[in-house]
Amino acid sequence: MMAYFNSDQRKGLMGSALLSLMILAIVGAYYIWGETYHARILYATFVNLLVVVGLQVFTGNANITGFSHAAFMGIAAYIAAICVTPAAMKLISLPDAPWGLNAFELSALVSATIALVITGLMGLATGLIIVRLSGVGVTITSIALLVIVHSIFLHRTDIFKGNQAFFGIPKIFDLPHITGLVVLAIFVARLFRESSIGLQLRASSDDEAGARSIGVDVRRVRLIAWVMSACFFATAGIAYSFFLGTISARPFYFNFVFLTVAMLILGGLRSVTGAVLGTLLITMGLELVRWLETGPVLIGVKLPQMLGLSGLLLGVVIVAVMAFLPNGIMGHREIEDLLHRKRQKGRKNDVSSYDSQT
Amino acid sequence: MGFDPVLVAFVACVIGGFGSLPGAVLGGFLLGVAEVTMLIILPQSAGGLASAAVFSLVALVLIWRPDGILSPARDKGDKI
Numbered sequence: 395m396m397a398y399f400n401s402d403q404r405k406g407l408m409g410s411a412l413l414s415l416m417i418l419a420i421v422g423a424y425y426i427w428g429e430t431y432h433a434r435i436l437y438a439t440f441v442n443l444l445v446v447v448g449l450q451v452f453t454g455n456a457n458i459t460g461f462s463h464a465a466f467m468g469i470a471a472y473i474a475a476i477c478v479t480p481a482a483m484k485l486i487s488l489p490d491a492p493w494g495l496n497a498f499e500l501s502a503l504v505s506a507t508i509a510l511v512i513t514g515l516m517g518l519a520t521g522l523i524i525v526r527l528s529g530v531g532v533t534i535t536s537i538a539l540l541v542i543v544h545s546i547f548l549h550r551t552d553i554f555k556g557n558q559a560f561f562g563i564p565k566i567f568d569l570p571h572i573t574g575l576v577v578l579a580i581f582v583a584r585l586f587r588e589s590s591i592g593l594q595l596r597a598s599s600d601d602e603a604g605a606r607s608i609g610v611d612v613r614r615v616r617l618i619a620w621v622m623s624a625c626f627f628a629t630a631g632i633a634y635s636f637f638l639g640t641i642s643a644r645p646f647y648f649n650f651v652f653l654t655v656a657m658l659i660l661g662g663l664r665s666v667t668g669a670v671l672g673t674l675l676i677t678m679g680l681e682l683v684r685w686l687e688t689g690p691v692l693i694g695v696k697l698p699q700m701l702g703l704s705g706l707l708l709g710v711v712i713v714a715v716m717a718f719l720p721n722g723i724m725g726h727r728e729i730e731d732l733l734h735r736k737r738q739k740g741r742k743n744d745v746s747s748y749d750s751q752t
Numbered sequence: 753m754g755f756d757p758v759l760v761a762f763v764a765c766v767i768g769g770f771g772s773l774p775g776a777v778l779g780g781f782l783l784g785v786a787e788v789t790m791l792i793i794l795p796q797s798a799g800g801l802a803s804a805a806v807f808s809l810v811a812l813v814l815i816w817r818p819d820g821i822l823s824p825a826r827d828k829g830d831k832i
Contacts, residue, residue, distance in 0.1 A: 479785035522809065527818045534766045535814050537759070538807035 402588035408582040409730040417443075420674075421573050433569055440572040441634050443670060446657050447576075447583045448626025450669040452619045453658065455592055457599035459528065460620075461651050462520070462536035463627045465543035470513040471632030472547070472554055473643055475563045477505035478498040483562035491551045491564050502566045506632045507663060509627060517624025524620055525613040528602070537673045537735030540651065547643035559640040568635040575629060584728075591615050596664075656708075660715055662722025667729040672722065676708070683707050697722045767813050769820030778822060783810075 399407065417440075424432055445463055447488070453459055477500045479487070484496035500508070520539060524532055547554045556559065586592045598612045600604040606612055635641050661672020683704040715723065760783060768779025786809055790802040813821065 523815055527814055530770055531818045531820075532765050534763055535811050537763070538811040538814075540803040541807045545801055549798070549800040549804075564807045 400588070402593075403585050403731060404544075405632050406584040406588040406728070407581070409667065409728045410581045410731075412729045413580050413584075413667060416578055416670070417580070419571065421569065424569070426478070430591050435677075435681060437569060437572055437637055439673065440576045441630050441637075442654060442657065442677065443576050444572075444579050444630035445627055445654050445672045446661075446669045447579045447666060449631065449654060449658050450663060450666055451586060451626060452616075452623040453586060453655075454663040454671045455599065455620055455667070456616055456668065457663070458482045458532045458616075459616070459655065460524070460532060460536040460623075461655070462539040462543075463654065464646040464651045465540045466513050466517065466624045467634065468543060468547060468633035468643065468675065469516060470509040471635040471641050472627035472631075472736045473512055474505045474509035474554070474632040475635040477508055477561055478502055478564060478566065478636070481560050482563070484593070487555070487562045488561060492552060498690070502564075502636065506636075509632050510628045510717040513628035514621060517621040517628075518617075521617045521620035521624070524719040525616045528625075534736055544643060544647050547646070554643060557642055559642045559645055561640040563635055563639050563641070565637060565639055568632055568648070572633050572637070577632060579626060579629070580666060580670065582622075583626075583669075586619075587666060591618055596675035597617055599622070613682065614721070659722055660712055662724035662727075664721065664726050667727070668722050670723060679711060680704055680708065699742035728751075763807075763810055767810055767820055769823035772822045774818055775822035779820070782821075806832070 420708045421436070424436055428436075445467060449460075449463055452694065476484075476491075477498075478490075479499065479501045481496065484491070484499075488496045512532040524535060527535055548556045550556075551558070587596075594605065594612075595615045597608075598610055602612060631646075654673075657672040658669055660674070660676060661670065663667025687703045719725070755819065761780070764779035764783045765776045766779070767782065768777070769775030783806070786801065786806050791806045794802055818825070
């Protein structure tokens with residue numbers, strides 16, 4: 395088994411195992427000390443984590459910011475929801491759906507597969523366009539994609555219910571499922587980053603002309619990464635609709651897009667560890683601030699109620715981190731690099747010369 | 753609040769040609785004309801799709817000229 399992986403990937407396996415242990419420790423802590431409402435927060439965090447790790451696959455490795463992840467997530471969430479909801483329920487929630495969409499029901503596994511395949515194909519179709527562009531063109535085209543998909547969600551109320559809730563989706567996933575998916579996502583993203591395609595992609599982000607000159611097919615590696623990250627977003631969307639029971643178009647738009655991009659950039663977009671840490675830190679920070687907002691009693695002092703603090707503090711923290719650590723908290727480092735810092739210092743020359751170039 | 757104008761301005765800059773002042777003006781006019789035209793020619797029932805149509809045009813323009821309409825043609829790796 396190990397023979398299939400190159401040496402960086404074997405190092406990556408250890409790093410992913412460490413990250414997974416961290417995730418499992420959080421879940422374990424919830425099962426021992428957590429209260430019921432924590433499960434929802436934890437589930438939402440893990441859905442965000444899937445999205446941010448998926449963002450790292452394309453945005454992080456190719457260093458091109460895309461904003462269309464909420465669109466892919468929404469498409470997958472709606473397809474999975476429409477397939478899996480019982481026909482009797484759909485007659486109530488989607489009374490005038492066209493093409494007999496409200497007349498059938500499929501098992502959870504088949505629904506998830508259909509959602510994943512269709513979203514993957516849409517990723518391929520959009521990817522063929524995206525890889526022709528570069529830099530800010532990709533950003534604008536992905537925003538265009540997001541706006542188009544969102545307008546269609548809002549316009550076709552007979553299929554998507556628009557801003558109203560599409561309800562009646564059976565609850566199929568729970569915390570153990572999403573934990574498994576997150577661990578899988580971390581391993582896949584890390585193995586991709588260290589694979590030869592991932593390395594070519596990172597090379598093309600550092601110096602595109604240079605990478606082309608040594609024979610990297612930049613469009614091909616970008617397309618692979620784009621479709622892969624679309625599949626990550628699809629998984630997140632499916633997990634989202636399989637847990638909540640109701641979905642609407644509103645969460646799959648700019649607020650969510652910016653929150654997840656902020657998580658990625660804060661943690662450090664060049665590494666999977668950064669993606670995971672950024673998500674966990676921002677989520678925990680937001681929960682802490684939400685608790686502070688309500689004016690709790692802290693060491694005998696009754697704090698005033700401060701609504702709107704969350705937006706302010708989030709902004710301040712992100713600006714501060716970006717000012718002092720422009721590459722995010724992790725920069726280029728992965729989790730196992732932190733443990734091996736001594737060994738890294740021994741080889742400091744080649745490491746620092748690489749860092750100073752980028 | 754204030755988000756939509758910023759988004760439209762950013763998109764206009766990019767389709768005109770990022771870093772080009774005439775491009776920004778051209779992009780702004782094109783986007784404005786496209787949006788109003790879409791509102792007029794689309795039937796009332798499809799009014800919600802106006803922004804989708806405008807952004808499809810934006811994507812098409814970027815496929816045609818990836819660096820924007822008025823940006824000078826240059827190869828990757830050229831020193832600017």
